[in-house]
Amino acid sequence: MITRFLTYLLLSFMLFSCREAYHPELYDAPKALVVEGLITDELRSHTIKVSRALPFDSVGLIPETGAEVFIAEKGGGLYTFDEVKPGKYVSNPAKFRARTGSAYTLTIRTKDGKVYKSSEQTLFPRKEFSEITNTRRTGKYPNTDGGEIVYFNVPGSQFMTSLDLTSDTNPYYRFSSILVSQFVMERDTPKISYCWQKFNPDDYFNINDIKYNSSGVFQHDLGFCPVDCVFYGIYTKELRVASGATIKIFNTLDKFVISFKQYRLNKETYEYYKSLNKQLEAKQQIFDPIPFQSIGNLKCISDPDALVLGIFEVSAVSNRTFRINPLPQQDSFTLQPIDPLDPDTIVNSGKSPFVKPKTWIY
Amino acid sequence: MNSFCASIKTVLLLLFFFYCTGAFAQKTGNASEDGFIPADSIVSRLETKHHVKIYYNPLWFEGKVLLPEIADMPLNESLQVLAKIIGGSVEKLSESGLIIVPVSNENYSAADESAGYYRIGDIMNYGSKNSALVKGQVINGSTGESIIGAKVQFTGIKRSFETDRNGKFSANIPVGEHNVKVSYPGFEENELKVKVFSDGDLNIEMFIKNIMLDEVSVTSVKVDQYYRRTKMSVMNFDVKTIKELPSNFGEKDVIKAMSLLPGVQTTGEFGAGFNVRGGSSDQNLVLLEDVPVFNTSHLFGLTSIVNPDGISDATLYKGGIPAVYGERASSILSIQMDNDQIKKTQVKGGIGLINSRLSIDIPVKDKLTISLGGRTSYSDWMLKQIPDVDLSKSSAGFNDYNAFISYNISRRDKLTLFAYASNDNFSISGMHNYSYGNLLGSVNFSHRFSGKLYSSISAGISSYEARLTEKDTLKLANAYKTYNSLLYKSLKWNWIYKPNEVHILTFGANAFLYDILPGKIAPSGDDSQVHSERVPSEHGLEWAVFAGNDFKMNSRISMEIGLRYSGFLFLGKSVVYNYKEGEPRSENTIIDSAVYKSGEIVKQWGGIEPRVSFRYNINVNSSLRLSYNRINQYVNLISATSVATPTDLWKLSDKYNRPLVNDQVAVGYFRDFANKNFETSVEVYFKNYQHVIDYKSGAQLFLSRHIETELIAAEGKSFGVELYGKKNVGKLTGWVSYTLSKSIRRTISDNPVEQINKNNWFPDNLDRLHNLVINAGYSFNKRWKLGATFTYNTGRPVTLPEIKYSIKDYQIAYYSDRNKYKMPDYHRLDLSVSRYESLKLKKKWKGYWTFSIINVYGRKNAYSIFYQRDRSPFDFGGRSALYKLYIIGRPLPTFTYNFVF
Structure with missing residues (x-):
């Protein structure tokens, strides 16, 4: 009894720390153009997204339409990007393909006449992905249960790759991992939908840490992905409908597919992601670093006071995609290589009634 | 018997007093080597000096020696000392004839011949007036400190008298016999009989419990004792004041209590250290028995590292810092352990909700006192009982141990030994584990060469270690553990010379050696892919010579002028990189490097640090004071967080990082009211900082092999007005302090990379315009006391x-200019009720309960404002919002039982 009492008192002491939403009155907030540009050595159309930054307490997206966007290759041509959606400017693969060793400059002229220009970005040679391994284990994920955060263990796989930085004069890499779960949904009524869901294991930009691992061969963590039907909601469910009746939903797993990309960056881009990670990695604890302003590789050359945020990334990409085949009662999954998948072409989640969508992975 | 003991105490007290403070009096006759002369020589001197004849038996004083300064005291005081040696008294025979009689003149009572009396006034004047003015002072017989608010009651007089801030009282009472009762909570009640003949003095000692002095045993003179009387911007807590401090989680926390004084602040409930007049926490030199502590906080600041039971004195210098001190730019907090000689073993302790403590003082053969103490928390054990996976894997605990040995080798020599160790750990879900600890030790030998000259030599060592283990179960390859440490060694040789009553000279030399390991990292766990790395250690030698003269020009004006020269050598073994001139330092601008061998001088710094304090007494109750000091600081805590953390790095001044230089000017007006029962002050200060260390945006400080590329130089200013009012006596006591202040800084580089806010002045992290503290205590009676702090x-x-x-589905925030906004205002009310158990004199076990409520009205004071992405792995965009983190968001009850036996 005494122990319980003391425990209660201690809890009242230990758990008094808390947080609550805070809505300060912000004033004189700057206006900024935001550029998210990526060109790679792949033969495909590349995208430059141009928008306006939002006030912190607002939601939505303000695309920058009607801008002139073009890339200049050092000693080469000038390539114009066309606006295919508001604020989305893409290249024509028939006209433009980035070449290894070349340097590129992005220029944007917005409707208000301001001209923004990136620094010169060199495309370094591609480095192919090394072998990707996985280890089956469980990971801990939070879930909100009645307002309190509860953690639960999920079976999955830890993916690793080796990264050989020996004699690498440009050891700057970014990785991305996307797991796609595909499943078929059937209802009581004869209705079939083809569903998918993307999973991104990274809370922040997955870049190699050259500070601690600057030379040699290193195992790089590509992230932990749950490989578990329950985690993705792929199991038979009962759903109560408006009439009060319940219907059964039969969800059946089609496959788990995971796609990895390895981008070889230049140092300037690497440093930019690294600076963003300081914000993204912050654990929202009392000892987080003092926040600061991250500036990318673009400037407004017509108005030095005009603020431009974002990055123009030029990188070489290596892409590997696998189908995950669980091996029951064993410590790992097998990874079956399949044709490279570009997860960027798949929306985060969705379902297609009756017919398989174009992005369905076979 | 009681009167006999009281007499002995009086003698010892007088000797103690003169031994400590009067030892520098003018030398006028033959003195032995140690400065003492035979007692009958004193008599001869008195006869010569005052043209009187003193009759006595020389055998009484055979083998008795006294300080020659006793002869310089007023005649009646000198004779009192002589008489007390034999337990006798002095009688006046004629205008020029006096006799020392071996029996106390306490047999004047016509009513009871056997009763002992203290005689007040001159018997020759008996009957000339109906009443007499009795003045006196009540002092702590153990320490000599005056007791403020003691109650003095004369029989037959309804009114009782209370002592003022100097422990003094003044009573107009009828001549004749009286019983005098003196009382004060926590002290033995003293009752004595007096016979009042005419106007006279009555000095009374009181003792905490059974503490008694039975011989002259103290030879050391603390430097602090000289300064606190004349300086401005000095705050002192003695034993009594510490007892009356507001409770912090049921304990008297000296360092936390300092933050309730004007000009001293903390970052809130959490956060290591404290800030003085806009200075960061590393600018405070916290000395524990003359050894610096490099992290003063347990549980990240919820409580401080010093066990309150062991402390006898704490003095904070915010400005006008005397030349004997240096090293840190903003303040000096000197904490002394209990130095009293005690007769019986004494045990003190406390049992609280968070931690418990125990200390024991053991006297050995009257010359040696051993004090041992310790505290430990039990939150770890309790967390393990909680059926929550994360909480059961969390931990938050601390312990500390202290040992203090005081040995009076002789009347001239004293040796003290001190050791201290503390450990802290804090873990969240077993993923982020912090641990840190202090280890301190010192040895001090003090020697009195003569009545004028005193010297002490001390050696100290202090080490600080901090560890951090990061182990995210989803990213095992990135799991790592880090370690950084600091080792400090000191040697101090200080002298005090008092050629006469006008001058107090201090001089000496100090040396401090630093060995700092900025950091090393190693993998944590078998899956970790982190490679081990260690940043080379830094070594430095700081040294200083100083001299000061505290002198009294006349009854109104006193001054202290000091000069300290400090030097610093940044030593090898070291690799120093050279950078392109005119370009910001970065890895890309390195030209070459130079290698320095172990012990080789890499860079020297140094400078003169003048100190001036001036005091002008406008009248008895008011004074005007002025001070100026410059201090160079050669070691700085570098931190890229807004709140100091246990794993922050200490960095020595080197080729690129110049020493921090702080100049401070302060002016103050001090006035006492109502017979010094109220004290008030106004102080205005201005501080100028040169070579403040700031950081580039996104600086990577830990494990940087060229940390100079991450640091930028800045300058700073702090200025403010401090108002302070204190009520010392009565049932209601306490203080009100208000500070209006500003603290700003700016970078000074021409290169945008090394600028913050485009070199414009911006508020420092510690800038707070208003700071108000109201601290009050109300004694309902001897048992119950209420305390409140707002x-x-x-x-x-x-x-x-x-x-x-x-960017790539990650939501990014773009931040304002540095420190453009303010957090919501902070305010909090704490209440405590203490109940003292048996107040009986003879009762061995004495204890009291303290029940307190922290944050009575449950305000959710912002500790920090942070931006958080609430992102799930499926929600690629994520949501983000601003949050306010508060530490104590509701009323928090605590209780502690404190005891002593």
Whole structure:
């Protein structure tokens, strides 16, 4: 009894720390153009997204339409990007393909006449992905249960790759991992939908840490992905409908597919992601670093006071995609290589009634 | 018997007093080597000096020696000392004839011949007046400190008298016999009989419990004792004051209590250290028995590392810092352990909700006292009982141990030994584990060469270690553990010379050696892919010579002038990189490097540090004071967080990082009211900082092999007005302090990379415009006491996200200029009730309960404002919002039982 009492008192002491939403009155907030540009050595159309930054307490997206966007290759041509959606400017693969060793400059002229220009970005040679391994284990994920955060263990796989930085004069890499779960949904009524869901294991930009691992061969963590039907909601469910009746939903797993990309960056881009990670990695604890302003590789050359945020990334990409085949009662999954998948072409989640969508992975 | 003991105490007290403070009096006759002369020589001197004849038996004083300064005292005081040696008294025979009689003149009572009496006034004047003015002082017989608010009651007089801030009282009472009762909570009640003949003095000692002095045993003179009387911007807590401090989680916390004084602030409930007049926490030199402590906080600041039971004195210098002190730019906090000689073993302790403590003082053969103490928390054990996976894997605990040995080798020599160790750990879900600890030790030998000259030599060592283990179960390959440490060694040789009553000279030499390991990292766990790395250690030698003269020009004007020269050598073994001239330092601008061998001088710094303090007594109750000091600081805590953390790095001044230089000017007006029962002060200060260390945006400080590329130089200013009012006596006591202040800084580089806010002045992290503290205590009676503390602060500066955007589905915030905004204002009310158990004199076990409520009205004071992405792995965009983190968001009850036996 005494122990319980003391425990209660201690809890009242230990758990008094808390947080609550805070809505300060912000004033004189700057206006900024935001550029998210990526060109790679792949033969495909590349995208430059141009928008306006939002006030912190607002939601939505303000695309920058009607801008002139073009890339200049050092000693080469000038390539114009066309606006295919508001604020989305893409290249024509028939006209433009980035070449290894070349340097590129992005220029944007917005409707208000301001001209923004990136620094010169060199495309370094591609480095192919090394072998990707996985280890089956469980990971801990939070879930909100009645307002309190509860953690639960999920079976999955830890993916690793080796990264050989020996004699690498440009050891700057970014990785991305996307797991796609595909499943078929059937209802009581004869209705079939083809569903998918993307999973991104990274809370922040997955870049190699050259500070601690600057030379040699290193195992790089590509992230932990749950490989578990329950985690993705792929199991038979009962759903109560408006009439009060319940219907059964039969969800059946089609496959788990995971796609990895390895981008070889230049140092300037690497440093930019690294600076963003300081914000993204912050654990929202009392000892987080003092926040600061991250500036990318673009400037407004017509108005030095005009603020431009974002990055123009030029990188070489290596892409590997696998189908995950669980091996029951064993410590790992097998990874079956399949044709490279570009997860960027798949929306985060969705379902297609009756017919398989174009992005369905076979 | 009681009167006999009282007499002995009086003698010892007098000897103690003169031994400590009067030892520098003018030398006028033959003195032995140690400065003492035979007692009958004193008599001869008195006869010569005052043209009187003193009759006595020389055998009484055979083998008795006294300080020659006793002869310089007023005649009646000198004779009192002589008489007390034999337990006798002095009688006046004629205008020029006096006799020392071996029996106390306490047999004047016609009513009871056997009763002992103290005689007040001159018997020759008996009957000339109906009443007499009795003046006196009540002092702590153990320490010599005056007791403020003691109650003095004369029989037959309804009114009782209370002592003022100097422990003095004044009573107009009828001549004749009286019983005098003196009382004060926590002290033995003293009752004595007096016979009042005419106007006279009555000095009374009181003792805490059974503490008694039975011989002259103290030879050391603390430097502090000289300064606190004349300086401004000095705050002192003695044993009594510490007892009356507001409780912090049921304990008397000296360092936390300091933050309730004007000009001293903390970052809130959490956060290591404290801030003085806009200075960061590393600018405070916290000395524990003359050895610096490099982290003063347990549980990240919820409580401080010093066991309150062991402390006898704590003095904070905010300005006008005497030349004997240096090393840190903003303040000196000197904490002394209990130095009293005790007769019986004494045990003190406390049992609280968070931790418990125990200390024991053991006297050995009257010359040696051993004090041992320790505290430990049990939150770890309790967390393990909680059926929550994360909480059961969490931990938060601390322990500390202290040992102090005081040995009076002789009347001239004293040796003290001190050791201290503390450990802290804090873990969240077993993923982020912090641990840190202090280890301190010192040895001090003090020697009195003569009545004028005193010297002490001390050696100290202090080490600090901090560890951090990061182990995210989803990213095992990145799991790592880090370690950084600091080792400090000191040697101090200080002298005090008092050629006469006008001058107090201090001089000496100090040396401090630093060995700092900025950091090393190693993998944590078998899956970790982190490679081990160790940043080379830094070594430095700081040294200083100083001299000061505290002198009294006349009854109104006193001054202290001091000069300290400090030097610093940054020593090898070291690799120093050279950078392109005119370009910001970065890895890309390195030209070459130079290798220095172990012990080789890499860079020297140094400078003169003048100190001046001036005091002008306008009248008895008011004074005007002025001070100026410059201090160079050669070691700085570098931190890229807004709150100091246990794993922050200490950095020595080197080729690129110049020493921090702080100049401070302060002016103050001090006035006492109502017979010094109320004291008030106004102080205005201005501080100028040169070579403040700041950081580039996104600086990577830990494990940087060229940390100079991450640091930038800045300058700073702090200025403010401090108002302070204190009521010392009565049932209601306490103080009100208010500080209006500003603290700003700016970078000074021409290169945008090394600028913050485009070199414009911006608020420092510690800038707070208003700071109000009301601290009050009310004694209902001897058993019950109520305490209340209200604190109000303007919110701290904060950098907030103003706009947001998205890059590759990650939502990014773009922050305002540094410290553009303010957090919400901070205010909090704490209440405590203490109940003292048996107050009986003879009762061995004495204890009291303290029940307190922290944050009575449950205000959710912002500790920090942070931006958080609430992102799930399926929600690629994520949501983000600003949050306010508060530490104590509701009333928090605590209780502690404290005891002593």
